[in-house]
Amino acid sequence: MFEQMQNNSQILIQLQGLNDSLASRPIFVLALTSYVFTVLVNLTLIVTVCLDETLHQPIYVFMCNLCVNGICGASSFYPKLLYDLLADHQVITYAGCMTQMFFTYSYVFCEFTSLTVMAYDRFEAICRPLRYRALMTGQKVVQLLAFTWSLSLMETAVGIFLLIRLPLCKRHIPKVFCTNWEVVKLSCSSTVANDMYGLLLVVLHLLQAGLILVSYVHLVRTAVRSQSDRRKFLQTCLPHLAALLVFTASLLFDTLFSRYAGGSMAALQNALAAEFLVVPPLVNPVIYGVNLQQVRTRIRLRFILRTGT
Template sequence: MENNSEIIFVLQGLNDSLTNRQIYFTLALMLYVFTILVNLILIVTIGLETTLHEPMYVFVCNLCVNGICGASSFYPKFLRDLLADSQTITYSGCLTQIFVAYCYVFCEFTNLTVMAYDRYLAICKPLQYQALMSMHKVAKLLLLTWCFSLLETFVGVLLTARLTICSRHVGKIFCTNWEVVKLSCSNTAGNNIYTFVLTFSHLSQTGLILVSYTRLVRTSLQSRSSHRKFFQTCLPHLIALLVFATSLLFDVMYSRYGGGTLQTLQNVLAVEFLVIPPLINPIIYGIKLQQIRSRIVHNFTHKPELLRLF
């Protein structure tokens, strides 16, 4: 077999969908543009409005930045493939797509964990919140979120890059780590161990989220103000978390046990985690959080000010 760097992978996920490529291209392009637009609106609104320079909104802004990264790991290549006669990707391009997509996944999950911790402090320890969640600590948490996610992704991609690849056919419309590992004819024990460590790490984060929400619910039931604050600020986070977890679960289940169903359905299940959360998150927070919603409405109803934003 030739060196891995010389390999050109063939993406087979679009084989049954090319007859409708114009429709898929138009729909995908509209979704991508709309995803970028709604995320940018929240980023610009939070960035330029000083009253929104609070920990919760900074974390929401980071969620939107990460959402753009996640969507951009999929849409540009997918749009190109819809217009191309053959759906291929170089070995280095495949690893790059894996790196960006998985960094998005890890950053999303870690950021949602940090947001759960932030909401726990805000509702369960309101008098100590300003001291416990200063902007200096917010900066540290954001740095930790990105560094931890980049490190996780780098180690995973490095373990995959050392494998000898003995097949060219990827069964999806984009590259994923598991699909590339399945093409290997060398020992994948290191990848399996790393997957176990990664699973344990994120199960720990899940445990932290569950503990936070258990205490949040308990505290919110004790007073009317905490109850109102829970529904105003925690409900969007909980919805975003459920959307992300469900989308990711579909991809994991498809990767491990997929097959035998319609190719179009398989493709939808496979890309949900890269398409749905980046699109839904800014809409959820833009509608549910009153401070953000009122500021966006104000900007769009005062055109001169809106023009100054851009």
């Protein structure tokens, strides 16, 4: 295996996702603006929560974790894209490809697990309010965050380990960034272990989606009982549900087009391929910043104090 890794490390992979783009350089300004704005809106929420002690509550801590993960996801994609938009040839080293995939899939798995943890938090807060404070302590929050990142990094590490053992016979990826599915297709040996592990991950995250669905069934039943529960559901659960739907839809687009889109749909496929790395990190902080009244109020107050108006 070590010898195979050394052989693969000499490979330069050609990224062909920009080949059909006739206006790649003008897109540079749009991509740079999107990246900067994504980082700024996420940092705004993170800094607001960190500096305001009234926001040191589990739901806001988990929201910050989602924002940190969003920055990681966007940063696994934009810097390489920005470089390629100005370069004459879009290539990436084998090590660079593996590194990009490690951060990309860590972001994907962490997003799913974070949303599952947030659903659990909302379930306890609304369905079992009397025991919520005793249950969701600072130590419990830290444990949940550690579990989220540990599971996500472990899932990614195993996937990368299964990839690096494969010999590559081709060097062209029809996308603007590296993905597991495309790299596996470059191999000239059996990929059964990779396929089985991919199926295992699908089942695991479908179970997470099932847990979220079950929690929301209970949340809706509880929320209709009183006005205060309905208000809490609308303010904290709807943003979470919106974030989940945005991320799932974005990831689904990439999965479907990676497997079933034909050559005639290459432009659309390349546009949708990066949606899960572009849209959720940009939209999530906006959704939470607008819907969570306490966060919105603190951001407005901080902005007013800074501008002196």
